[in-house]
Structures are given as C-alpha cells and as structure tokens.
Amino acid sequence: MEAYEVIVIGGGPAGLAAALAAHKAGSRVLVIEREERLGGILKQCIHDGFGLVRFGEKLSGPEYAERFIDEVLELGIDVLTSSFVTELKKTGAGFLVSVVNRHGVTDYQAGALVLATGCRERTARQVLIHGTRPAGIFTAGTAQHFTNLLGQLPTRRCVILGSGDIGLIMARRLTLEGASVLGVYEAKPEPSGLTRNLVQCLEDFDIPLYLSHTVTRVFGEERLTAVEVAQVDERIKPVPGTEHIIECDGLILSVGLIPENEVAGQLGVPMDAAAKGPVCDNRFMTQVPGVFSCGNALHVNDLVDYVSESGEMAGRYAAAYAADGTDSGEHIAFKTDDSFLYLVPQQLRLEDRDKKGVLYFRSRNARRNAVFTMSINGKTAYTRKYGQLKPPEMERLEIDFGKYPIQKGDELRFEIKEVMG
Structure with missing residues (x-):
C-alpha cells in the first residue's frame, strides 16, 4: 500500500492550491480527481474576471487554473485523474483511502486528508x-x-x-x-x-x-x-x-449551489447547517482530527481567489498535522446571532489565539451602514464598518486575535448591527 503524508480529494482550484501548499511544506502529496483533467469547474468558465485579487489581472477560468496545474506538474506532485474515492476509513496510522479507476481498486494511506470536493447545483x-x-x-x-x-x-x-x-x-x-x-x-x-x-x-x-x-x-x-x-x-x-x-x-x-460533502459523511464529519459544509477551526481542520476542508466544499465562495486562499491554508496545516500527528483539541467556539447567514470558520484553536485569522461571512439581510462586532465576554473588542452588506456578496475579514486578551473559557460573539447615519 502506497503511503502519503497528505491526500487531497478534488483537483479544482482549492485542491490544487492545497496540494501545492502541502508539497512546499515538505509533505508527499497525492491529488485524486474524478474528472479526466484537473481544473474543476474553471475548465468551462471561459469568461474573464478571475484572479483580480490574487494576480492583479483579469484571467479566464482556464487561464487561472493553468497557472496552478503547470506548477503541480512541474513540481512532480502525484496526480490521479478519472479516479473515484469509494471509501474513507480512519485508521491508527491516519486514513485509508480506497480509489477506483481504469486500473482497478487501489488503497492508499494518508496522514491527513484535504477535502476539496467543490459544490453541486440544485x-x-x-x-x-x-x-x-x-x-x-x-x-x-x-x-x-x-x-x-x-x-x-x-x-x-x-x-x-x-x-x-x-x-x-x-x-x-x-x-x-x-x-x-x-x-x-x-x-x-x-x-x-x-x-x-x-x-x-x-x-x-x-x-x-x-x-x-x-x-x-x-x-x-x-x-x-x-x-x-x-x-x-x-x-x-x-x-x-x-x-x-x-x-x-x-x-x-x-x-443555488450546495457544498459537495458525500465523502466527508463517510468519516462522520459534523456539518454546519447554514454554510452546508464541515464545521472547522481557523486552520480549516474539521472536528475529525486530520481532516481538513476548503474551497466550495466548505462554503460557497464568490471569488475563486478566496477558494485558492482557503486551499493553501488547509494544505499547509494538513502538512503540519501529518508531520506531528497530534491535536490539542482545545477550541473556542464562535457565537453568532441571526444577523449572519453564516460565518466560517466556526472555531478558534486556543493555541492560535495570538495569531491572525481569516473569517468569511454573509449577512442574512441587506444592510446599509452596518457594523461587524466581535465581543469577548459581552465586552466589545473589535468593530468594522461596512457601507452596505448583501447576502449574495461574501465578505472576507482578517482579524488579529493576538491584539485581544482571549483566554480559555471566554465567549467570542459576533454580530452585525445597522447604525444610523
């Protein structure tokens, strides 16, 4: 049985970014893609507008994907296309991944998994x-x-x-x-x-x-x-x-689009009812240690640039987990009210409370002159003003948690309020 430190399931923009990040962090990586070619949905998105955030220029979907595909191939990262994951199992050494393709059924061992399975249409x-x-x-x-x-x-x-x-x-x-x-x-x-x-x-x-x-x-x-x-x-x-x-x-x-998480279900990964993807922490690790989620499998993104961003973080942290094999297990759950359609991630690792973190969220309703608020034990710690918020437009927010005295047992609550003027 062939063993890898990190196996990435899905060869779209999130999976490619995760594979590259894990490889650069020193892991031996395998990418499993069910379609004949890498690139995911980007292969058919011939309009431009991709890459404005990441590359500062307008690219078509295939052009954006090609930059990642070329690097994956140049670095010699192992890739299986036209291959389907039929079974995932947690083992003492990590995870067993069963794959079927034209060569038959093959089992692979992984220290960590990255689920980058994208989304599907209603x-x-x-x-x-x-x-x-x-x-x-x-x-x-x-x-x-x-x-x-x-x-x-x-x-x-x-x-x-x-x-x-x-x-x-x-x-x-x-x-x-x-x-x-x-x-x-x-x-x-x-x-x-x-x-x-x-x-x-x-x-x-x-x-x-x-x-x-x-x-x-x-x-x-x-x-x-x-x-x-x-x-x-x-x-x-x-x-x-x-x-x-x-x-x-x-x-x-x-x-509408729905995150695709059938394979996650085989491992009993808990799901967020609002975002329709796995509950995860600031490292994009799910509540099953060693299983990471990113891109549209985690929540439906507006921009592929942020799909790649979450893929990179998931891949990097998956490599670190595979190398160490342990998890502190201590988290602070984020509390939200009904002003949010969803907020991702849903947890902060206690050991990362002195670091910066990226949040993605959608407002439940259209709001003008809105204020995003983070409070600690009922006391306002951080605010960010928005001229307007709309449910169709996802927001990305970076917070330096190290600026705030966050301790074990604290309550971190997030709210969106509409203010006058």
Missing part, C-alpha cells in the same frame, strides 16, 4: 417544479458545459430560473451565441447574483429580470415546449391568477 426536482420531464431543462453549469466545452447550443429560446451568478453569466453567453433569453425569473425579492454580473450580463444586453416570480410548471413530452411562470408572495408561494405561459425550448436552472 436541480428542478429540488425546487419542486411540476410537470413532465422533457429534454431541454438544464442546470446553468450543464448549459455552460454544452456551450463552452462541447460547442453545442443547448437552446434557441429559453427562460432562466434563478439569478445566481452562473445563470446570469449564461444569460449573456447564450445571447452572444444567438439564443433568445426571454427573461430571468427570481423567486426572492432581491437578486441572488453579484451586482457586477447583474449589470454586465443582464442590463448591458437588455435581458429582463423578474423578481418575486418563479416557474411553476413545465410542458412538453420529448422536448420542452413551454413553461408556466407566476408571481410569488412573501412566503415564496405562487399567487393565484398571476400565472402565464411562455413558449420556449429551454429552461436553465440557476437555483
């Missing part, structure tokens, strides 16, 4: 659209794959349900390829995508956005022929009498 059945099951209904990512990688236009006349970023980007992409995008329908009263994508992908192309509207039925036998849309009330329930039919041959779903 489907039509998960948003309870009634009707038949004709061809012509695609998730936004599938439509992107057809258009950008296969060179096939999946629809000529379509409706997009959901205003997530991939859906907005596909509204523009399909329009550029000659398709007619009849409208983007969003059940919530506010858009779900980034402001820049609303402007660049919808407004610049005169594509209408209908808020508080949803698709209630689909029609067609072999191929989609029409959809029924309706207004919804504050409980996201269709309003009777507002239904109307739109003839189309395509329905594109951009109704």
Whole structure:
C-alpha cells in the first residue's frame, strides 16, 4: 500500500492550491480527481474576471487554473485523474483511502486528508417544479458545459430560473451565441447574483429580470415546449391568477449551489447547517482530527481567489498535522446571532489565539451602514464598518486575535448591527 503524508480529494482550484501548499511544506502529496483533467469547474468558465485579487489581472477560468496545474506538474506532485474515492476509513496510522479507476481498486494511506470536493447545483426536482420531464431543462453549469466545452447550443429560446451568478453569466453567453433569453425569473425579492454580473450580463444586453416570480410548471413530452411562470408572495408561494405561459425550448436552472460533502459523511464529519459544509477551526481542520476542508466544499465562495486562499491554508496545516500527528483539541467556539447567514470558520484553536485569522461571512439581510462586532465576554473588542452588506456578496475579514486578551473559557460573539447615519 502506497503511503502519503497528505491526500487531497478534488483537483479544482482549492485542491490544487492545497496540494501545492502541502508539497512546499515538505509533505508527499497525492491529488485524486474524478474528472479526466484537473481544473474543476474553471475548465468551462471561459469568461474573464478571475484572479483580480490574487494576480492583479483579469484571467479566464482556464487561464487561472493553468497557472496552478503547470506548477503541480512541474513540481512532480502525484496526480490521479478519472479516479473515484469509494471509501474513507480512519485508521491508527491516519486514513485509508480506497480509489477506483481504469486500473482497478487501489488503497492508499494518508496522514491527513484535504477535502476539496467543490459544490453541486440544485436541480428542478429540488425546487419542486411540476410537470413532465422533457429534454431541454438544464442546470446553468450543464448549459455552460454544452456551450463552452462541447460547442453545442443547448437552446434557441429559453427562460432562466434563478439569478445566481452562473445563470446570469449564461444569460449573456447564450445571447452572444444567438439564443433568445426571454427573461430571468427570481423567486426572492432581491437578486441572488453579484451586482457586477447583474449589470454586465443582464442590463448591458437588455435581458429582463423578474423578481418575486418563479416557474411553476413545465410542458412538453420529448422536448420542452413551454413553461408556466407566476408571481410569488412573501412566503415564496405562487399567487393565484398571476400565472402565464411562455413558449420556449429551454429552461436553465440557476437555483443555488450546495457544498459537495458525500465523502466527508463517510468519516462522520459534523456539518454546519447554514454554510452546508464541515464545521472547522481557523486552520480549516474539521472536528475529525486530520481532516481538513476548503474551497466550495466548505462554503460557497464568490471569488475563486478566496477558494485558492482557503486551499493553501488547509494544505499547509494538513502538512503540519501529518508531520506531528497530534491535536490539542482545545477550541473556542464562535457565537453568532441571526444577523449572519453564516460565518466560517466556526472555531478558534486556543493555541492560535495570538495569531491572525481569516473569517468569511454573509449577512442574512441587506444592510446599509452596518457594523461587524466581535465581543469577548459581552465586552466589545473589535468593530468594522461596512457601507452596505448583501447576502449574495461574501465578505472576507482578517482579524488579529493576538491584539485581544482571549483566554480559555471566554465567549467570542459576533454580530452585525445597522447604525444610523
């Protein structure tokens, strides 16, 4: 059985960054990727806008991924593609990873694991659209794959349900390829995508956005022929009498992303109900010692730059854990109120209370003149002002915990408050 200090599951931007960081920290690393090529979702994201934070320039998705892939190959890091993890087990020496590919089933030993499995899209059945099951209904990512990688236009006349970023980007992409995008329908009263994508992908192309509207039925036998849309009330329930039919041959779903954590479930990794990813500490280690999580498997990010950032930290700390093999086990749990949609990480290692830490969070509601507050035992210790916060826009915040007298047993509470003026 071949042994590695660190095994990274997932060869997208998070996994590649984790592998590079672990390798540079001195670990022998193996990357396991289920697809034929490395790069994850970036392979099909041919639009630019990637790398502004990390590289200070606009790159397409493939260009961004290529920089990491080239370095992984140059450093000789072991990579398995077209390979699937079928089983994970905790052992006395670390972890047993069973992998199946064209060569059969092979077991590998790892001192530490990095879960960089990305996220998946919600489907039509998960948003309870009634009707038949004709061809012509695609998730936004599938439509992107057809258009950008296969060179096939999946629809000529379509409706997009959901205003997530991939859906907005596909509204523009399909329009550029000659398709007619009849409208983007969003059940919530506010858009779900980034402001820049609303402007660049919808407004610049005169594509209408209908808020508080949803698709209630689909029609067609072999191929989609029409959809029924309706207004919804504050409980996201269709309003009777507002239904109307739109003839189309395509329905594109951009109704949310969910962190992919099926393999984490095999190890009993506890999950955060809000972020949908593992509960982790400031080193991105989950509550199963030796198992680290990063990127969109941990929580859905807006920018790939932050996906890579969390991957680097997870990889570096995984290498340190593999070398040492011990864990202090002492943490301070972060407390949050309902002003947050989520806050990641959820814990601070007691031994790291004198170091800087990175927090990622989303506000539950849109807020202007907001103040992010950290209190210790009820006393305000840190504040940060924001002109506005929006749920679709993730915020990154770096706090130097060493500036504050944090002790074992202290309560660290985070709140977002709206202030006047």
